[in-house]
Amino acid sequence: MTPSRALNRVSQTVLRPRPTHLPQTHLLRTPFRSISVYGYEQAKALTFPDYGEPKDVLRLHSHSISTPHSNLLTLKFLASPINPADINQIQGVYPSKPTFTTTLGSAEPLAVGGNEGVAEVIALGSGVKGLKKGDWVIQRAPGFGTWRTHAQTTEDGLLRIENTEGLTPVQVGTVSVNPCTAYRMLVDFVKLKPGDWFIQNGANSGVGRAAIQLAKLWGYKSINVVRKREEGMDALRTDLEGLGADVVVTDEEVMERGFGEKIKEITNGGRDEVKLGLNCVGGKLVNAMAKVLSPHAHMVTYGAMSKQPVTLPTPLLIFKNISFDGFWVSKWSDRNPEEKKRCVDKILNLTREGKFKDTPMAPIHWDATTKQDELVNAVQGTLEGYRSGKGIFVFGET
Numbered sequence: 001m002t003p004s005r006a007l008n009r010v011s012q013t014v015l016r017p018r019p020t021h022l023p024q025t026h027l028l029r030t031p032f033r034s035i036s037v038y039g040y041e042q043a044k045a046l047t048f049p050d051y052g053e054p055k056d057v058l059r060l061h062s063h064s065i066s067t068p069h070s071n072l073l074t075l076k077f078l079a080s081p082i083n084p085a086d087i088n089q090i091q092g093v094y095p096s097k098p099t100f101t102t103t104l105g106s107a108e109p110l111a112v113g114g115n116e117g118v119a120e121v122i123a124l125g126s127g128v129k130g131l132k133k134g135d136w137v138i139q140r141a142p143g144f145g146t147w148r149t150h151a152q153t154t155e156d157g158l159l160r161i162e163n164t165e166g167l168t169p170v171q172v173g174t175v176s177v178n179p180c181t182a183y184r185m186l187v188d189f190v191k192l193k194p195g196d197w198f199i200q201n202g203a204n205s206g207v208g209r210a211a212i213q214l215a216k217l218w219g220y221k222s223i224n225v226v227r228k229r230e231e232g233m234d235a236l237r238t239d240l241e242g243l244g245a246d247v248v249v250t251d252e253e254v255m256e257r258g259f260g261e262k263i264k265e266i267t268n269g270g271r272d273e274v275k276l277g278l279n280c281v282g283g284k285l286v287n288a289m290a291k292v293l294s295p296h297a298h299m300v301t302y303g304a305m306s307k308q309p310v311t312l313p314t315p316l317l318i319f320k321n322i323s324f325d326g327f328w329v330s331k332w333s334d335r336n337p338e339e340k341k342r343c344v345d346k347i348l349n350l351t352r353e354g355k356f357k358d359t360p361m362a363p364i365h366w367d368a369t370t371k372q373d374e375l376v377n378a379v380q381g382t383l384e385g386y387r388s389g390k391g392i393f394v395f396g397e398t
């Protein structure tokens with residue numbers, strides 16, 4: 001390149017249209033994106049130097065990313081949710097640990113928050129073979145650090161979304177954790193057949209909503225336990241029934257005497273089996289739920305939202321042979337990468353066909369003008385219960 005052309009490149013900034021094959025969504029507020037033609041991306045990331053409460057440790061860090069070469073590629077994030085596990089990871093109490101690194105140009109090692117999201121490939125080195133510009137990708141494993149505008153990486157940790165038609169970034173950016181967890185728990189522990197029941201708590205969570213919908217599609221019946229709330233109980237019941245919930249009860253009702261009889265009535269005098277329980281919450285509620293399970297049923301724990309331990313009632317183990325299991329989608333995905341891809345594809349196909357709805361979201365728009373406090377407050381707010389929508393960063397012009 002001649003010196004004058006190079007100079008021209010440094011001094012210019014162009015507006016690049018968004019590829020037309022990508023679904024337009026109101027959540028991406030602008031169809032244009034400015035980049036330096038020289039190839040440097042001005043990136044920002046929500047980072048933490050040490051474990052602690054999100055409000056105390058999260059900082060917005062700016063850095064630049066150079067043109068990718070050889071097997072490197074540059075990603076621009078489109079949407080990244082704030083999941084409960086992300087908070088636990090920042091607090092240092094999650095088994096999957098983030099990487100603290102100085103590669104973002106900081107003096108002290110920083111980790112980037114977030115484990116799930118969707119990004120667009122915007123530039124790639126000549127050694128990248130399996131991806132092209134404009135592709136959407138999600139992360140194969142947790143620990144990537146998805147709360148950032150851009151990242152430079154290699155293709156091995158990324159899963160390409162083959163068909164993005166009809167899908168929004170929010171739908172793709174939230175497919176890999178909650179819907180896949182619900183999917184696997186419904187098929188991997190018990191062989192349910194149409195007409196069989198399962199019972200779950202945290203039924204209005206992302207996982208719970210996914211389980212209701214998949215169960216409905218597959219002909220299984222669901223008993224859905226939610227926390228009692230003073231306001232909005234009827235609306236929540238209607239909401240979950242709209243997704244396909246057969247029965248919606250509060251945690252208080254489950255703990256009351258007579259709940260077993262109620263379930264007997266619902267399940268054809270106890271002749272229809274309740275073969276599976278899904279536990280997102282923990283505490284004594286789980287015992288009450290386990291009591292209505294049929295002999296040889298499984299109670300699968302995947303979350304601990306109440307932070308209360310599960311104590312196992314021995315008669316259920318001895319006389320009913322109830323199994324208490326655990327599920328962690330990260331470990332499952334590590335061990336079953338191909339099956340994970342199939343699971344993601346199936347959910348996205350159902351979404352595209354209008355048969356699977358994403359969780360109600362509370363988008364936090366992140367663009368060049370977004371302040372650190374807005375982002376940090378959104379993360380901290382995730383710890384509060386009774387929320388109307390899941391926090392998700394939706395990236396605009398950065």
Ligand SMILES: NC(=O)c1ccc[n+]([C@@H]2O[C@H](COP(=O)([O-])OP(=O)(O)OC[C@H]3O[C@@H](n4cnc5c(N)ncnc54)[C@H](OP(=O)(O)O)[C@@H]3O)[C@@H](O)[C@H]2O)c1
Binds near residue numbers: 205328
């Ligand atoms: N093991 C795995 O592989 C795996 C995968 C995905 C998710 N998870 C876990 O599953 C859980 C739900 O995740 P999500 O993303 O689906 O959650 P989410 O959509 O953010 O929903 C949170 C759920 O937790 C309930 N909740 C909040 N605080 C609570 C408390 N103190 N006591 C009882 N319930 C409470 C909420 O009920 P209210 O509306 O009443 O507040 C809501 O149902 C988390 O623990 C997450 O880490 C595990």
